[in-house]
Amino acid sequence: MKKSAFLGALTVASIAASAAVAQDASTVDQIKERGKLNCGVTTGLVGFAAPDANGQWNGFDVGVCRAVAAAVLGDANAVEFVPTTGKTRFTALASGEIDMLARNTTWTFSRDVDLKFEFVGVNYYDGQGFMVAKDLGATSAKELDGATVCIQTGTTTELNLADFFRANDMSYEPVPIETNAEAQQQYLAGACDVYTTDASGLAATRATFEDPSAHVLLPEIISKEPLGPLVRHGDNNWGDVVRWTLNALVSAEELGVTSANIGELSASAGDNPEINRLLGTEGSLGEMLGLDAGWAKRAIMAGGNYGELFAKNIGEDTPIALARGLNAQWTDGGLLYSPPFR
Amino acid sequence: MYHMTSMTDPHQGQFRLSMLLYDSRYRSMTIQIIALIGFLILVFWLISNTAQNLADLGKQPSFGFMSEPAGYDINQRLLDYNSQDTHLRASLMGLLNTLLVAALGCIAATIIGVVMGVLRLSPNWIVSRLAAVYVEMFRNVPVLLWIVFTMAILIETLPAPSAFRKGEAAMKLWDTVAVTNRGVYIPEPLFSNSLGNIHLFGQSSLRFDVSLDLLAIAFVFFGGLFISRIIKRRADATQEATGDRPTTWYWRLGVVVIPTAVVLTLLGLHWGYPELKGFNFKGGTHMRNSLIALWLALSLYTGAFIAEIVRAGIMAVSKGQSEAAGALGLRSNRIMSLVILPQALRVIIPPLISNYLNLTKNSSLAIAVGYMDITGTLGGITMNQTGRELETVLLLMAVYLVISLTISGVMNWYNESVKLKER
Numbered sequence: 001m002k003k004s005a006f007l008g009a010l011t012v013a014s015i016a017a018s019a020a021v022a023q024d025a026s027t028v029d030q031i032k033e034r035g036k037l038n039c040g041v042t043t044g045l046v047g048f049a050a051p052d053a054n055g056q057w058n059g060f061d062v063g064v065c066r067a068v069a070a071a072v073l074g075d076a077n078a079v080e081f082v083p084t085t086g087k088t089r090f091t092a093l094a095s096g097e098i099d100m101l102a103r104n105t106t107w108t109f110s111r112d113v114d115l116k117f118e119f120v121g122v123n124y125y126d127g128q129g130f131m132v133a134k135d136l137g138a139t140s141a142k143e144l145d146g147a148t149v150c151i152q153t154g155t156t157t158e159l160n161l162a163d164f165f166r167a168n169d170m171s172y173e174p175v176p177i178e179t180n181a182e183a184q185q186q187y188l189a190g191a192c193d194v195y196t197t198d199a200s201g202l203a204a205t206r207a208t209f210e211d212p213s214a215h216v217l218l219p220e221i222i223s224k225e226p227l228g229p230l231v232r233h234g235d236n237n238w239g240d241v242v243r244w245t246l247n248a249l250v251s252a253e254e255l256g257v258t259s260a261n262i263g264e265l266s267a268s269a270g271d272n273p274e275i276n277r278l279l280g281t282e283g284s285l286g287e288m289l290g291l292d293a294g295w296a297k298r299a300i301m302a303g304g305n306y307g308e309l310f311a312k313n314i315g316e317d318t319p320i321a322l323a324r325g326l327n328a329q330w331t332d333g334g335l336l337y338s339p340p341f342r
Numbered sequence: 343m344y345h346m347t348s349m350t351d352p353h354q355g356q357f358r359l360s361m362l363l364y365d366s367r368y369r370s371m372t373i374q375i376i377a378l379i380g381f382l383i384l385v386f387w388l389i390s391n392t393a394q395n396l397a398d399l400g401k402q403p404s405f406g407f408m409s410e411p412a413g414y415d416i417n418q419r420l421l422d423y424n425s426q427d428t429h430l431r432a433s434l435m436g437l438l439n440t441l442l443v444a445a446l447g448c449i450a451a452t453i454i455g456v457v458m459g460v461l462r463l464s465p466n467w468i469v470s471r472l473a474a475v476y477v478e479m480f481r482n483v484p485v486l487l488w489i490v491f492t493m494a495i496l497i498e499t500l501p502a503p504s505a506f507r508k509g510e511a512a513m514k515l516w517d518t519v520a521v522t523n524r525g526v527y528i529p530e531p532l533f534s535n536s537l538g539n540i541h542l543f544g545q546s547s548l549r550f551d552v553s554l555d556l557l558a559i560a561f562v563f564f565g566g567l568f569i570s571r572i573i574k575r576r577a578d579a580t581q582e583a584t585g586d587r588p589t590t591w592y593w594r595l596g597v598v599v600i601p602t603a604v605v606l607t608l609l610g611l612h613w614g615y616p617e618l619k620g621f622n623f624k625g626g627t628h629m630r631n632s633l634i635a636l637w638l639a640l641s642l643y644t645g646a647f648i649a650e651i652v653r654a655g656i657m658a659v660s661k662g663q664s665e666a667a668g669a670l671g672l673r674s675n676r677i678m679s680l681v682i683l684p685q686a687l688r689v690i691i692p693p694l695i696s697n698y699l700n701l702t703k704n705s706s707l708a709i710a711v712g713y714m715d716i717t718g719t720l721g722g723i724t725m726n727q728t729g730r731e732l733e734t735v736l737l738l739m740a741v742y743l744v745i746s747l748t749i750s751g752v753m754n755w756y757n758e759s760v761k762l763k764e765r
Contacts, residue, residue: 087726094399094731115729116399136504147621148524153709153722159413162425173524173622174415175632176712176723185494186712190502191523191631193621233399 027099027231027238028072028290036078039065040098043083043179047204047313047320048104057081060313061102064123064229064246067299068100071245071291076302085178086155090115093232100242102229104198106156116233120243123228123306125326125335127221128160129199131206134214136193141220145170150183150192157197160223180205198225200314200322207319241289248296250338251278252305254329259304266297278341285341296341306336396732405737407728408433409547414723416714418630421550429724430547436719437741443636443715444702444745450641451701452694455648460678462653473649480646486707488643493635493711497523500631506618513616520616520623525630527616527623534610555609562605566598573597632713636705644701651693655686687760695753699746706742716741 031037041049041061049059057065057079066076082098093101094116104126105111107119130141138144141164151158153176165172175192177183184205187195195202199221206212229246231239252258255275257265262279269281276282280293289295303309310327314320328334362372396403412432415425420438423431462473480488500523501511513520520527537554573594581587616626659682667677708715709722716738725734 087722090726090729091731094729110727111729116401145620146624153712153718153726155726158415158723159727162413162415165415166425172415174417176417176709176714176718178709178712186497189497189523190504191497 027235028241031072031099035073036080037065037069037072037100038080038082038098039068040082040084040089040092040101040103041065042103043085043181045104045180045201045204046208047318047322048200049081049102051081058313060124060309061104061229063303063309063313064102064249065100066302067249068242068245070298070302071248071295072241074298076298086152087178090117093117093230096232099238100229100231104201104227105230106198107226107228107230108156111230117230118233118236118239119228119230120239121228121246122226122335123246124200124226126198126200126225126227128157128196128223128225129202129221130218131187131195131202131215132193132218133190134216138218141218141222142168142170144172144194146172147193148173148175148191149194149196150175150177150187152177152180152183152197155197156223156225161196164222184208198227200227200320203322204314204320207321212319237290241291244289245296245299247338248278248299248341249306249309250329250336251341252296252300253307253336254331254338257300257305259301259308262297262300266294274341283342392732401729403733404730405733407724407730407733410728412724413727416719418633418714428547429720429728432724433716433720433737434548436714436716439713439719440702440705440708440715440717441745443633443640443705443708443713446637447640447644447701447705448698450637451644451648451697454641454645455697456652458645458649459652459656462649463656477646477649480643481650485639485643485704486710488639489636489707489710492639493631496631496635499523503618503622506623518613518615520618520626522623523631524622525628525632525634527626527628529613529615530625530627532612532614534612535608537609558605558609559602562601563598566601569597570594630713632708632711635711636708636713640701640704643704644697647697647700648694651690651697652686655688655690656682658689659685684760688762691753691757691760695750695757698749698753702745702749703742 025033039062041057041059044050045059047059049057049061051057062079062081065079065081069079070076082092084092084098084101084103089101089103089105090111092098102123104124106126107122111117112119130144132138132144144165149161149172151161151174158174158176161172161174175186177186180197180201183195183197186192188209195205197205199217202217206215206217209215229242231242251274252262255272255278257275257278265275266279266281269276273282277285279297280286280295284293286293286295304312307329310324311317314322316323324332324334326335328336330337362368393403408430409428411426412429413425414432416423416432416435418439419435420442421435423435458473458476461469462477464470464473500521503522503524505511506513506520506522511522518529533555537558539551539553542550542552570593573590577588577590614625616623616628618624663681663685664677667681668674672680705715706717706721709718712718720734720741721738725731728734
């Protein structure tokens with residue numbers, strides 16, 4: 001009697017174990033069931049992702065999260081923003097704690113291949129730069145021999161830095177810092193001469209200083225940093241959803257679809273077939289993606305097209321004042337080039 | 343014959359399965375076996391689940407990444423290291439940094455703890471209150487906050503190197519020590535007739551240089567100490583035999599100091615002073631602000647706990663002991679060092695061990711101030727660059743386990759040697 005009861009318990013335990021090991025439901029279904037998207041962002045980088053005074057997250061990367069949430073759930077606010085550090089972000093994504101990561105993360109070979117992630121595109125073409133106080137008098141990164149350099153740890157930054165100083169036969173003292181806020185404190189107090197991270201991040205950080213004009217970005221850009229959202233391997237359909245949401249934002253700018261005219265353009269099929277396909281008034285692209293016809297329209301309405309997001313969060317009229325540069329449309333001499341919607 | 347009557351006779355009847363549950367002789371064993379099986383199932387499930395999930399992700403556990411180039415630089419290196427060295431060597435640098443701050447911290451915490459613990463028992467009201475304030479302040483605030491706070495104070499209050507350049511700050515102690523918000527630069531000993539180094543382990547990741555200069559100095563110094571001990575024993579023997587203690591202090595001092603001084607002169611000892619060059623001070627030994635902040639905060643925090651342990655240990659020695667010592671005419675500081683503390687040590691040492699362990703483990707908060715300990719190298723940059731979370735965390739756990747077990751092993755051995763000898 002007792003023996004069989006024990007064996008029964010053993011069987012139940014092993015069934016439970018095998019059930020837990022079995023494949024999970026698709027990410028889109030999980031998000032729909034949960035009613036919100038878990039999106040990994042930075043712990044706070046003004047312009048890219050930072051909560052405002054009311055606790056509302058804003059920024060360029062946040063815009064991507066909101067667009068995806070709008071496309072999948074129909075609500076741009078149905079996002080749970082999970083702040084991650086350079087160190088915790090990949091673990092959070094790999095473990096399923098977040099559905100996607102939009103945290104100025106550089107697309108590299110080893111992250112894509114070895115860490116088993118899928119970079120769905122590039123939303124900002126960046127490069128690593130240096131910021132120094134103006135009164136230091138340095139005009140080039142080649143003059144930084146012997147300097148103390150603050151680095152945000154857990155990023156590609158520290159490897160680029162090691163390579164740059166090695167290649168130029170210079171020495172330096174690295175000060176690894178966990179978050180942008182601490183790095184800022186050390187830099188402003190003069191505990192390091194140089195602060196290095198992606199040039200966009202430097203511009204964003206400088207914008208929050210009391211006297212931004214007392215600091216300069218050196219001209220050298222020592223690395224290629226294509227930043228983009230990523231998802232984990234294993235659910236290609238989910239990767240497609242995020243990829244094409246990003247492409248929809250880029251295409252919308254190229255096609256002249258803005259948050260101002262999208263209501264009118266999506267009301268009925270117009271003259272431009274690509275706009276029609278994008279906004280779901282023609283064809284069935286949304287269904288192919290496993291969503292409905294209005295997915296791209298909602299994504300664009302969430303915060304505007306790529307250009308609107310850029311201008312609102314990090315563009316030249318904001319304190320961060322980044323020029324479009326490489327991030328202009330290919331038709332304007334930039335690198336933004338969305339594959340066609342057909 | 344109480345025992346005989348209380349014992350049940352050996353079981354004669356046939357063994358039935360139900361007895362496993364209803365017979366009190368077997369029941370506890372049944373429960374233990376079931377609990378053990380349950381525990382093993384849980385462990386097996388966790389391991390197989392992890393292995394399965396990793397296999398699904400296509401990440402087979404492997405430690406091969408440890409022999410790949412690390413690619414990053416480390417500021418505080420106790421051995422030579424550059425960014426082309428392996429992750430293993432980078433981890434070794436981190437390990438040495440961990441051990442350095444743990445050792446410095448344990449020593450400082452013990453000194454602070456003993457002093458504060460004794461002061462807390464002082465009959466002087468102000469002194470004992472001040473010690474109480476120290477203990478309560480440090481004990482009741484998380485150590486991470488103390489670490490960050492100490493670092494912030496160092497960074498914000500001390501002058502940056504640029505202030506020295508502009509003449510707003512000056513070096514201390516006849517221009518030999520530079521106190522900056524990047525750390526303290528102190529003179530370093532240099533040898534003009536250096537004997538060189540012995541290179542161990544060739545070019546491997548564990549390569550290690552032993553300085554012959556240091557070996558020579560240590561040999562002469564400890565040899566001197568040994569001879570000094572022999573002189574002391576002789577003096578003790580003379581005192582036992584004749585009742586007169588010969589004056590030997592100049593001999594005892596001489597055999598240590600003179601040979602050491604001769605060796606140092608032969609090696610050509612001179613000092614390298616820090617000098618402001620370019621962005622930073624060059625030359626001298628650089629104690630980074632991260633090391634100082636971590637060391638100070640950990641010692642002050644753990645010192646507060648040790649102070650309480652010391653106080654408890656002293657109070658555990660009965661009052662009669664100090665009164666008896668006083669009646670023999672001993673002065674109060676000698677009563678403390680000869681009578682009270684040796685007895686109190688028996689009570690103090692076991693909880694002291696766990697405080698040393700706490701300090702060592704708390705040193706893993708180092709990354710908060712950018713100190714590159716093993717959590718910052720192996721568990722930080724290496725983990726992040728290779729994406730091997732499971733392997734690095736397992737390695738880290740193993741490292742801390744070994745450090746902790748070593749500390750408790752050594753301290754238990756010491757505890758054995760001071761505990762009450764029962765013969």
